[in-house]
Amino acid sequence: MQTLGFDRLVTNFQPVVDIDSGIVVAYEALSRAFSDDSPVPPDRLLRDAYRDDTAAQLDSAFLDSALRAIETQGLDAPHSVFVNVEPASLANGRVPPALIGAPPLVVEITERALTTDPGSLLAAAATLRAAGHLIAIDDLGAEPASLALLPLLAPEIVKLDMNLIRRQPDRIAAMTMTAIAGYAERSGAIILAEGVETPAHITRARAFGASLAQGWHYGKAAETTDEAPGIARLRPTRGRHALDVADEPSGTTPFDVVSRAAPVKLGDRALLLQVSAFLEERAGAGGDSAVLLATFQAEDNITPATRIRYEALVGSGCLLTAYSTGASAGLPHPARSVVVADDDPLAAEWDVILLTADYAAALTAREIDPTRHREGLYEFALTTDRALVRRCARALLSR
Incomplete structure (x- = not known):
């Protein structure tokens, strides 16, 4: 442990409370590091670990401490304890072995x-669910782009960023509130408010739809606990509109997804270019809550004009990923470029997938005669059905 910047870990448990009844339904395991009996600031530990490429090792030590404390306290009811996992532990779709x-x-x-x-993250979440765990997204509202991605991960529990219930309401708070309300209505997810310290915080938490809360108002973290029934015993974690979190079969493309559920039409390149441009404009209007995924067949379809448009989108805060054959698309940072194999069915598609906090659309097309690329006809499908768009996005992100 000393090589990670500490010599001892202590795990305490903070109660998670049902707001209506005041009953403790679960606990969050919070591990803290000490060096020579002095607490080590967790932010500093994480910063140093990511700098030294030891974040996964640090996370493993914290998780092991939490699991030992859970066993010691006899917290064996299903889903009665929340544990934290760092992004570094989920790289390449892996999960910490201790959770299996x-x-x-x-x-x-x-x-x-x-x-x-x-x-x-989607691959790791599938593994965690297969192991019997539920997924909670932490600090929702701190990064607006995550609102559009929320239905893709489909967490059973949404934990609000504490600033949402503490600070003066603003546009970001309103956008977050609207997005969470829609997601919870469609999925039956539980909303949990963190950092609750006053009755005013409880009022704000209820306004955001929270049914669970944690914070000093309900109790500080302590080494010992009472029993807790667990989240699943309190209420169902899935509503009648539950989201489908199953992955599409390997090799599935957006055209496969949409063409099975929406009418396939014929259109020329000029028309589809205008539809693509319209969706890009919607992405720009969505700003930092927008996610745009686009496929380009060959890399040379990503023209200088495309790069200029995409620079503007990235500048607006849009989370952008482009898929093409050949070399990397060379898009402006922080846009992501994904190289598609020539024999991947995706290489034959023209897809534009847009998700924002309050809008979703997918254009997916295949060229009928690739030898007449500039003038050619396409079979295409267009949908604004959020469920279909979500499935299209998952099909792309799984590559």
């Missing part, structure tokens, strides 16, 4: 993991 075979927990994933590498 652990009792059913609520695994908290920080919001920044959604925007850093969503594809790896």
Whole structure:
């Protein structure tokens, strides 16, 4: 442990309370580091660990401490304890080995993991769910782009960023409130407010739809606990509009997804260019809550004009990923470029997938005669059905 900047870990448990009844339904395991009996600031530990490329090792030490404390306290009810996992532990879709075979927990994933590498996060979440765990997204509202990605991860629990219930309401708070309300209505997800310290915070938490809360108003973290029934025993974690979190079969493309559910039409290149431009404009209007995924077949379809438009989108805060064959698309940072294999069915598609906090659309097309590329006809499908758009996005992000 000393090589990680501390010599001792202590895990305490903070109660998670049902707001209406005041009953403790779960706990969050909070591990703290000490060096020579002095507490080590967690922010400094994390900063140094990411700098030294030891974040996954640090996270493993914290998780091991939490699991030992959970066993010691006898917190064996399913989903009665929240544990935190850092994005570094989920890189490339892997999960900490200690969580495979652990009792059913609520695994908290920080919001920044959604925007850093969503594809790896979705793969890791599938593994965690298969192991019996529930997923909670932590600090939602700190990064607006994560609002559009929320339905892709489909967490069973949404933890509000504490600033949402503490600061003066603003446009970001309103956008977050609207997005969370829509997501919870569609999915049946539970909303949990963190950092609750006053009755005013409780009022604000209720306004955001929270049914659970934690914070000093309900009790500080302590080494010992009473029993807790667990989240699942309190109320269902999925409503009748539950989101489908299953991955599409390997190799599925957006055209496969949409063409099975929406009418396929014929259109020429000029028309589809205008539809693509319109969706890009909507992405720009969505600003930092927008996610745009686009496929370009060959790299030379990404023209200088395309790069100029995409620079503007990235500048507006849009989370942008482009897929093409050949070399990397060379898009402006922090846009992501994904190289598609020539034999991948995706290489034959023209896709524009847009998700914002309050809008979703997918244009997906295949050229009928690639030898007449500039003038050719396409079979295409266009949908604004959020469920279909979400499935299209998952099909792309899984690559």
